[in-house]
Amino acid sequence: MEREVAPVAGHDARPQRSDWQRNHEQLVAVAATLIDRDGAQVSLEKIAREAGVGSATLHRHFPSRRALLEEVFRAVVERFRLRADELAADDPRTGLVTWLEELTLSAADSRGLTAALEAAADGEPPAADSCHGMVREATVMLLDRARAVGAVRPEVSPDDLLALGTAVSLATEGDPAAARRLLRLAIDGVRP
Amino acid sequence: MEREVAPVAGHDARPQRSDWQRNHEQLVAVAATLIDRDGAQVSLEKIAREAGVGSATLHRHFPSRRALLEEVFRAVVERFRLRADELAADDPRTGLVTWLEELTLSAADSRGLTAALEAAADGEPPAADSCHGMVREATVMLLDRARAVGAVRPEVSPDDLLALGTAVSLATEGDPAAARRLLRLAIDGVRP
DNA sequence: AGACGAAATGGGGTCCCACCCCGTTTACTG
DNA sequence: CAGTAAACGGGGTGGGACCCCATTTCGTCT
Numbered sequence: 001m002e003r004e005v006a007p008v009a010g011h012d013a014r015p016q017r018s019d020w021q022r023n024h025e026q027l028v029a030v031a032a033t034l035i036d037r038d039g040a041q042v043s044l045e046k047i048a049r050e051a052g053v054g055s056a057t058l059h060r061h062f063p064s065r066r067a068l069l070e071e072v073f074r075a076v077v078e079r080f081r082l083r084a085d086e087l088a089a090d091d092p093r094t095g096l097v098t099w100l101e102e103l104t105l106s107a108a109d110s111r112g113l114t115a116a117l118e119a120a121a122d123g124e125p126p127a128a129d130s131c132h133g134m135v136r137e138a139t140v141m142l143l144d145r146a147r148a149v150g151a152v153r154p155e156v157s158p159d160d161l162l163a164l165g166t167a168v169s170l171a172t173e174g175d176p177a178a179a180r181r182l183l184r185l186a187i188d189g190v191r192p
Numbered sequence: 193m194e195r196e197v198a199p200v201a202g203h204d205a206r207p208q209r210s211d212w213q214r215n216h217e218q219l220v221a222v223a224a225t226l227i228d229r230d231g232a233q234v235s236l237e238k239i240a241r242e243a244g245v246g247s248a249t250l251h252r253h254f255p256s257r258r259a260l261l262e263e264v265f266r267a268v269v270e271r272f273r274l275r276a277d278e279l280a281a282d283d284p285r286t287g288l289v290t291w292l293e294e295l296t297l298s299a300a301d302s303r304g305l306t307a308a309l310e311a312a313a314d315g316e317p318p319a320a321d322s323c324h325g326m327v328r329e330a331t332v333m334l335l336d337r338a339r340a341v342g343a344v345r346p347e348v349s350p351d352d353l354l355a356l357g358t359a360v361s362l363a364t365e366g367d368p369a370a371a372r373r374l375l376r377l378a379i380d381g382v383r384p
Numbered sequence: 385a386g387a388c389g390a391a392a393t394g395g396g397g398t399c400c401c402a403c404c405c406c407g408t409t410t411a412c413t414g
Numbered sequence: 415c416a417g418t419a420a421a422c423g424g425g426g427t428g429g430g431a432c433c434c435c436a437t438t439t440c441g442t443c444t
Contacts, residue, residue, distance in 0.1 A: 017411055017420060043401060054423030059403060093383075153384050156377065163374050164382075167363030171355055182355050185348065189381020190356075191285075192345050209391060209440055235430055246394030251432060 024061055026051045032072045040069065040112025069116040070131050076106070076113065077131045084138035093151035096142045100165055101183055103135065107169035108179035114169045117162070136162060216253055218243045224264045232261065232304030261308040262323050268298070268305060269323045276330035285343035288334045292357055293375055295327065299361035300371035306361045309354070328354060 016024075030051040034042045044065065048058040062068040080103065087095040107114040116131045127133045139158045146152045164186055172179040208216075222243040226234045236257065240250040254260040272295065279287040299306040308323045319325045331350045338344045356378055364371040 019410070020421065023422085044403095045401060048423095054425095055402080056404070056423055056425095057421080060421080065402095150384065152382050153380070156382055160374065160377055161382070163363055163370065164377065167359035167374060170362045171359030178355065182352065182359060185352055185356065186378035187382045188345070189383070190344050190348055190353070190379045191381070192342065211439070212392065215393085236432090237430060240394095246396095247431080248394055248433070249392080252392080 020061075023051070023053050023057060027053065027058055027061060027068070028071050031068055035069075035072060035112045036110070040115055044068075066115060069112055073110075073113050073116040073131055076110070077116075077134050080106075081134050081138055084142060087142060088145065092142075092145040092149050096146040096152065096161075097187060099139070099142050100161060100187070101180065104165040104169050104183050105176050105179055107165065108172050109174065109176050111173055114166060114173070118166060212253075215243070215245050215249060219245065219250055219253055219260070220263050223260055227261075227264060227304045228302070232307055236260075258307060258310075261304055265302075265305050265308040265323050268302070269308075269326050272298075273326050273330055276334060279334060280337065284334070284337040284341050288338040288344065288353075289379060291330070291334050292353060292379070293372065296357040296361050296375050297368050297371055299357065300364050301366065301368050303365050306358060306365070310358060324354075 027047065031042075031047050034047055034050060044058055045055050047068075048055040051058070058068075062071070083102065084099060087099050089095075090098070107117065113131075117135060118132070128137065136158060139161055143152065143156070143158050143161060147154065165183070168179055168183045168186065172182055219239065223234075223239050226239055226242060236250055237247050239260075240247040243250070250260075254263070275294065276291060279291050281287075282290070299309060305323075309327055310324070320329065328350060331353055335344065335348070335350050335353060339346065339348075357375070360371055360375045360378065364374055
């Protein structure tokens with residue numbers, strides 16, 4: 001799964017040097033480990049040190065913390081995309097709710113996924129290959145289905161749902177039970 | 193309103209020296225200004241510098257950033273407490289909703305209030321004189337009234353509502369329109 | 385008024401971090 | 415097997431949190 005790494009060239013150009021790829025993978029792997037152990041605000045210096053590269057190299061590979069998070073969580077997000085396809089076979093209503101819940105719980109406990117998904121805040125056109133972009137597409141798909149059977153209010157947008165998930169996971173980081181409770185509350189509404 | 197400052201002694205002891213009080217007030221005032229201008233993560237050094245005291249003094253007065261935020265927002269929170277009393281005269285349902293909305297909007301745009309209210313996360317027994325404690329009490333009161341007339345689901349707790357407000361304001365900092373939209377969504381629920 | 389002791393201060397120190405410069409090393413290419 | 419562009423990394427800069435301790439200031443007691 002990691003042996004074969006596509007060149008990922010900007011749009012053509014020549015592929016990166018082998019040491020570049022090695023360091024890149026090493027950095028992502030170490031970052032994943034440390035984020036899991038120490039949270040998403042581990043110092044970048046520490047990641048570089050642990051990966052055995054200079055801090056300059058890390059900064060050259062990832063211009064911002066978020067760029068690194070994006071790569072670290074790409075695999076997770078990819079699995080979510082597949083999960084969305086599974087859920088599309090379910091009842092549209094429970095499919096959407098399950099999707100939102102799994103997404104939110106995952107974000108609330110792997111501190112950092114939330115940040116990776118939050119890219120929207122930077123006003124970028126949600127690139128289809130970014131974490132945010134991928135999740136957004138899946139949400140659009142599931143929401144459309146739920147809407148078609150009248151399972152959600154018509155004025156609810158995909159971005160509303162994502163914002164809701166983000167909000168809940170931000171507020172309940174590290175407490176899955178609270179995350180689940182809060183999300184259900186928001187889905188059901190405060191009023192009876 | 194600031195001339196007369198109560199000693200605020202721990203429980204007895206002698207009152208603080210005048211220079212202590214002067215610096216304390218100065219620090220809170222400067223912090224309020226800078227937080228308003230630069231957001232709640234202004235460097236504490238900057239606040240100390242601007243206030244004309246050494247950074248050691250700031251740290252002696254406020255052992256943590258949150259301790260400083262607590263004092264900065266105490267006045268705001270006090271006004272909210274009064275507002276709660278006004279809203280208690282309203283229809284219980286709209287009273288509660290208005291309360292939550294005003295609280296959330298305020299938190300979402302004065303970056304920092306949210307953090308001051310978040311004290312709950314530290315598992316402290318919510319002291320009645322902390323920002324969190326005061327707001328919580330008001331919420332309990334308004335929620336009880338709304339519950340009495342069946343305007344909210346019985347399983348919704350005051351802490352649920354506060355968590356909801358916190359979540360929304362965290363996720364929509366600096367964007368009041370988004371905060372309002374998201375909160376309304378959560379109150380009404382995703383389903384029709 | 386004057387002096388004494390406790391309270392409070394702040395300059396400077398330590399440690400850590402993000403980010404960058406530039407001389408050196410390394411991998412590919414012909 | 416050279417030549418060259420790509421990539422590297424040690425070390426520098428600037429800043430922030432938090433702390434130590436010699437010094438100043440305040441309040442009090444005579």
